[in-house]
Amino acid sequence: MLDKTFDPPAAEPRLYAAWEASGAFSPTDDPAAPPFSIVIPPPNITGQLHIGHALNGTLQDILTRFARMRGKAALWLPGTDHAGIATQMVVERQLAAEGNISRRDMGREAFVERVWEWKAKSGGAIVNQLRRLGASCDWSRERFTLDEGLSAAVRKVFVALHKAGLVYRDKRLVNWDPHFQSAISDIEVEQREVDGFFWRLAYPLEDGSGEIVVATTRPETMLGDVAVAVHPSDERYAGLIGKCVRLPIVGRPIPIIADDYADPEKGSGAVKITPAHDFNDFKVGQRHNLPIISVLDASARMNENAPAAYRGLDRFEARKKVVAEFEALGLLRGVDPTRHAVPHGDRSGAVIEPFLTDQWYVDAKTLAGPAIAAVERGETVFEPRHWEKTYFEWMRNIEPWCVSRQLWWGHRIPAWYGPDGRPFVAETEAEAASIAREHYGRDEPLRQDEDVLDTWFSSALWPFSTLGWPKQTEDLHRFYPTDTLVTGFDIIFFWVARMMMMGLHFTGRAPFRRVFINALVRDAEGAKMSKTKGNVMDPLELVDDYGADALRFTLAAMSGQGRDIRLSRQRIEGYRNLGTKLWNAARFGQMNGCGPVAGFDPGAAVGVVNRWIRGETVKTVRQVTLALEGCAFDEAAGILYRFIWNLYCDWYVEFAKPILQGQDEAAKAETRAMTAWVLDVILRLLHPISPFITEELWAQAAPVQGRGGLLISEAWPDLPDAWLDADADAEIGLVIAAVTEGRSLRAELNVPPGARPDLVVIEPSADQRRAIEANAAVIGHTLRSGQITLASAMPSGAVPYVAAGATFALAVGALIDLSAERVRLAKEISARSADAEKTARKLGNPDFVSRAPVEVVEENRERLAEAEAARERLSAMLERLEALA
């Protein structure tokens, strides 16, 4: 006998172990099984499972379990990302906390060693947390971006792209993070609104004939100014073009040049040009062949190009000093407070400096072409579709991707430099050496590039590198391209776009057929969850409190697209209750001997209640299947919720009770079998969303001879349409309406709960009569009525109501207050009248009748007739009642 409720903490680890031991997480070897694959968005090894992972993982697991049950060779390939910057940061912080020597003092080798140690100890946490959710990943195929195989793929790709001219080394301005002292890519830069100042600085003309005023938010960069630009058509400065100003503090004469970049509308119309420290100025400098004077070093302190008094000063100190000097020189022409965007490193939070360095770049523009085309022709579709716009927008305006990072944790760039600084790119040092030998005509000492690749470089290869590429493995042939990528919109640029580019370039095919962009999870108030706000909901804690199934069901039910998820405990509780509800329905079945019956054929059922629920089950299977195929997780959850609670429990189980207590042995046997059969289908349908409770019920409530296996490996239901039954639907529809309306009436009239008034059916049609008579016991039980009788007129003391086109009366006579009944009837009549009137007005409109589709017109005619008939009947009854009173 089942307990009263499911006990997740006790059952979950046991069930998970059973699944794992059964080998169900690995795709079947059956060559006939169509392959289905999902690669996990690899979480950072430094990560803790947060609610976003829980949502993302739940959806992937639903798709995987669904595919598996449908007989596919389903693979959900798990793994983790080495997360260059993030991991290096964590370990460096740990070193500092332990009072250890710093990374730089430690040296590269020892430090990397240390990171590996950290990874061995703490890097697996998130993967184990995924298990708690019930994730059916194939752990035997787990990958890590720094694995030997994946690293080989990285080297191969880098070398191949270099050979194709798609990877190159270039000296240009990059976004420099002074905290990490590394370059970062454009998308790792975050613009933050900051309060600052506009300082207006006067630069005296060299010939002493006046001055020119420029405005800046970064005065310290003036130490690197090489020109002042004005617009060629700006009359104010027409006479000055070609002249020079003497740069204050520095004393350097710099030219006044004409360039369209200067906007006469902004500031004074004259703009200082600092090619080494501003992206726009850099371009101006190139146009005019201006020198590039960098005044900052890698840590954003003033360097040797700055006047002696400034060298070694932090950039913000230098800013103050420059302003003070201008003031002292009488050249400060004004200070205006302003709020403006300042670039910050997304991981370090440091203010980013444009910085002139040599870096490796990927020619993203070229690679983007096929990646755009693949989405245009639908080889890959985004779900929801509107994200394609975001994707296109970025891809069509893509800039070269800076892929080198001045870090130690990551894939070292496979480039070696000769004594003259010439790079030799090769997969191994030996190869590089042999190319170098050819180039120099002799052996020269080579030194490997110190830098590592952007973490996203290896992530970009994830869909094929994890399947064994560049080796032509069986997995690669079988599982690439993958089916669906489930991920957040925040990494469309970082990750999705780059996987598309690399996948298409190296395999010729887009890495996935569908990209499902999942929602963002927020707290109940709609705020983004963050540690600093203290509003994070720990998924593991939620699993502890409500069970993994409840959390999964909630996330699925709330994953509706185009909206963020506002998660609340109350909501999870509600879905936990659904589990309990189902559990108890199973318990009811068990108490009544409703085990699955071998050889039971639902198609042969004769009882109308059984035929009805059979049909409803067929519809539900169809709808849930369709929803899951389309990633409509919220719909699938909603359909299941309503079917389980509002149909199976509220109606079918209640209908079954009087039958099971009756004398008709054949009907009892059929109902027991049907009860079990529907439960069986429910368990299958619900399993992808709520795997634990369904697996447990499968074992405990639905044991059947010769079945033995686990639900996870069972087949998805596929039921024949022939099991739909319109007659049964109509019949039970009438019963449900009669009971629902009758209950409403009882409540309104305050009929004592224990009373069992007789139900009279007045002048029923033949069909109605048959339906009522056949289901008398069922109606009596659910309506808690007494005898059911037929009458040609309303008996005295009975209160009438209309339901589904039939007229009923409850013989509540002495039990109730007649005046309350009069009020009720009057209310009902006016409602029907209003409906009739509205419909009549519509039908009275000749345009409606002539232009609306016939079936809509017909529908309204029927509606009018029904409303009028009901009004007639009720009015007659009211009259009688008045007479009685």
Add this chain to the structure above:
RNA sequence: GGGCGGCUAGCUCAGCUGGUCAGAGCGCCUGGUUUACACCCAGGAGGUCGGGGGUUCGAACCCCUCGCCGCCCACCA
């Protein structure tokens, strides 16, 4: 500046190609010891679908416009 998403019952949200589409859950109110379940059962109150205009026989749904809220990209001498 460009773009995207949202605004439906007190709260959180469904409403797919215009025609029972005005819904669900939670909360609230009333009643309930019914051979599963109080993590329950039955009933009920509650919304001029952000404002305005238009298209249409008909609009929460399509178009225009305005207003908030959120996000992304770009720019800011």
